[in-house]
Amino acid sequence: MTPDPVMIHGMEWTVKELFVYPNESINWGIMIVMYPYMTGLVAGAFVLSALYHVAGKTELKKIAKFALLFSMALLLVAPMPLLLHLQQPLRCEEVFFTPHFTSAIAAFGMIFFIYFIIVASEIWFIHRKFFVAQSMARQGAQGVFGRVAWLFYTVLTLGAFNVDEKSLHDDEKAVVFLAGLGIPVACFLHGYAGFIFGSVKANALWMTPLMPVIFIVSAIVSGIALCILTYSIISLWRSFRAGTKTTLEIEEVSKAAKYLLTFLILAITLELLDMVFRGYTAMKSWAILRSVIFEKDIINIFVLQYVVGNLVPLILLLIPRPTIRRILIAVAMILFGVFMMRWNVVIGGQAFSLSFAGFMHYHLPIIPHNLETYKEGLFGALTIASLPFIFFWIFNKIIPVLDKD
Amino acid sequence: MQPSRRKFLKTVCAGAASLIAAPVILKFLEPGEALAAMEKSKLRWAFLVDTHKCIGCGFCVKACKNENEIPYDASVSRTWVERYVVKKDGTVLIDSPKAGRDGFTSPEVEGQTPEAQDIAKAFFVPKLCNQCENPPCVQVCPVGATYQLKEGVVLVDRKWCIGCGYCIASCPYGARFFNPQLKVAEKCTFCYHRIKKGMKPACVGACPVGARQIGNIKDPEDPVAKVITTSRVAVLKDEYGTDPQVYYLGLDRAVR
The missing domain is CATH 1.20.5 (Single alpha-helices involved in coiled-coils or other helix-helix interfaces)
Structure with a gap:
């Protein structure tokens, strides 16, 4: 196929095969893969932290503190891929100001801000004592930096300096309430991302009521996996740099991995159920879906997603006497597997024509030659993927959640 | 008190x-x-395509691109013509080179040149936006930039569209695309700017054989409405529940 003389969004990375309607192309590229992936990580990280606060899983105490702050870092990045894929990004505020509520995307603004408020207030209640202590310690500090730091922490206390036993107890109650409230909201945040796809009746691969549920479960899987991986790597790196024995305990990591395992099994079950059901009912679209699933995308779906991303890590986690190294390898593979799942949904859903008579192949733009191929290419995706870590690094300077109490 | x-x-x-x-x-x-x-709306635009008449000349596509300022050489188009070649063994070959703009001058379809004796039937099918009664594109627009008029035509507000592409993904007919210059969703409007002045859509005017007609389905005296209500007509992809308002005469089951 010769490239289009006029640059049309999507055509640049789409190669058509057999009969595809003239207007069709892969409009939703890597950014729309990143979007549910990032929101999924937010939801998963939050659920991990809530397991400690609500269910009282004390062995998760340290990782829970980390997971909550990391969830915030991820949350700030989650809308960015959506913004980057817009053809008119400067009009993005219309989603908040003129939402059209029959659209699944219109709810984004509200759910996002409600969730943001919940996470921000939970962080505040957990760390209020720390803010007060910092503010007190810096009172009358000399120098510009010291005074700015004092002012900063004083503002963070929001004037609530009371740290007696009763008020701290009230803080804890608020944390439990917010964490409990946050779980359904986190699930909603991500379930609705699944709804965005699941409700597109024109798309035979996307349209299933299972989509939101599959998205939520795999979100929790990926979020826990990323927390385990990041937390462990930072802990190991810190002790390595300090030349001390690692403080990372196998109990802590393997407990979190156990929750991960439960959700992973649920995710695999749901995804397989979806596929079996489609094959068994064999509706009109099954012929083309079958050739996408079992021929065109077989490597992406069966090798990369199911074997590398699900089966191997499942076995690694099920083998008795877990080691930190083995768990870390398994969670890294799971993260990759969930990414491939998002890829196979978003790109796989556009791999066939609406005519059911042709295919479209996606070629991820790697070396950018204009703004569009940067923001919807590999480097745009890498930018998005690295931002949560940068945000977390900044947050951790303000609230050191990784230091020992 | x-x-x-x-x-x-x-x-x-x-x-x-x-x-x-x-x-x-x-x-x-x-x-x-x-x-x-x-006043109760007494007007509902509907389109009638007679596939028996279409000769695949592509004049409609040319006229549409010129009228609606869609880049002439871009592969996208508000309307397009598909060629179907159904072979005796049951295989269906379909193509629409350059959206059918320059007609179908080569006997090659999908890389094959079927022999005349192997062809069971062959025909052309013009396509355009179906101006659905229940348009999924309007439903999914997150900012309400695309909307349905009382007369049934679905329009896009080019100053409001954020370019998310959700409407493009939700249209089962592939009628929508991004305007390469304006960077907003683009679609056929039945040439609303013309029909509201009493003119015909550009494609209807350009069709040399009268395969394309537009009319008011609520007016019993309208010639197009008469055909739609009295003949055996079909619509595309009825199963999506969109209630499309482009009616086809002689629609074959091979048509996608």
């Missing part, structure tokens, strides 16, 4: 509620809107 606290609160609450409710319940209409709301 001393006003009780309960009464006072009641009055205050009722007052506040009505203050809030007033702009919601009482909507101030523009004169045009008021007029449109008063």
Whole structure:
């Protein structure tokens, strides 16, 4: 196929095969893969932290503190891929100001801000004592930096300096309430991302009521996996740099991995159920879906997603006497597997024509030659993927959640 | 009588509620809107395509691109023509080179040149936006930038569209695309700017064989409405529940 003389969004990375309607192309590229992936990580990280606060899983105490702050870092990045894929990004505020509520995307603004408020207030209640202590310690500090730091922490206390036993107890109650409230909201945040796809009746691969549920479960899987991986790597790196024995305990990591395992099994079950059901009912679209699933995308779906991303890590986690190294390898593979799942949904859903008579192949733009191929290419995706870590690094300077109490 | 606290609160609450409710319940209409709301719509545009007549010349695509300023050499188009070649062994070959703009001058379809004796039937099918009665593109637009008129035509507000592409993904007919210059969603409007002035859509005017016609389906005397109501017509992809308003005469089951 010769490239289009006029640059049309999507055509640049789409190669058509057999009969595809003239207007069709892969409009939703890597950014729309990143979007549910990032929101999924937010939801998963939050659920991990809530397991400690609500269910009282004390062995998760340290990782829970980390997971909550990391969830915030991820949350700030989650809308960015959506913004980057817009053809008119400067009009993005219309989603908040003129939402059209029959659209699944219109709810984004509200759910996002409600969730943001919940996470921000939970962080505040957990760390209020720390803010007060910092503010007190810096009172009358000399120098510009010291005074700015004092002012900063004083503002963070929001004037609530009371740290007696009763008020701290009230803080804890608020944390439990917010964490409990946050779980359904986190699930909603991500379930609705699944709804965005699941409700597109024109798309035979996307349209299933299972989509939101599959998205939520795999979100929790990926979020826990990323927390385990990041937390462990930072802990190991810190002790390595300090030349001390690692403080990372196998109990802590393997407990979190156990929750991960439960959700992973649920995710695999749901995804397989979806596929079996489609094959068994064999509706009109099954012929083309079958050739996408079992021929065109077989490597992406069966090798990369199911074997590398699900089966191997499942076995690694099920083998008795877990080691930190083995768990870390398994969670890294799971993260990759969930990414491939998002890829196979978003790109796989556009791999066939609406005519059911042709295919479209996606070629991820790697070396950018204009703004569009940067923001919807590999480097745009890498930018998005690295931002949560940068945000977390900044947050951790303000609230050191990784230091020992 | 001393006003009780309960009464006072009641009055205050009722007052506040009505203050809030007033702009919601009482909507101030523009004169045009008021007029449109008063009279029952007696107009619903519908399109009729006679596939028996279409010769695949591509004049409709040319006229549409010129009329609606869609880049002439871009592969996208508000309307397009598909060629179907059904072979005796049952295989269906379909193509639409350059959206059918330059006609179908080569006998090669999908890389094959079927022999005449192997062909069971072959025909052309013009396509355009179906201006659905129940348009999924309008449903999914997150900012309400695409909307349905009383006359049934679905339009896009080019100053409001954020370019998310959700409408493009939700259209089962592949009628929508991004305008390469304006970077907003683009689609056929039945040439609304022409039909509202009593003119014909560009493609209808350009068709040399009368394969494309437009009419008012609510007017029993309208010739197009008469054909639609009295002939055996079909629509595309009825199963999506979109209630498409482009009617086809002689639609084959091979048509996608």
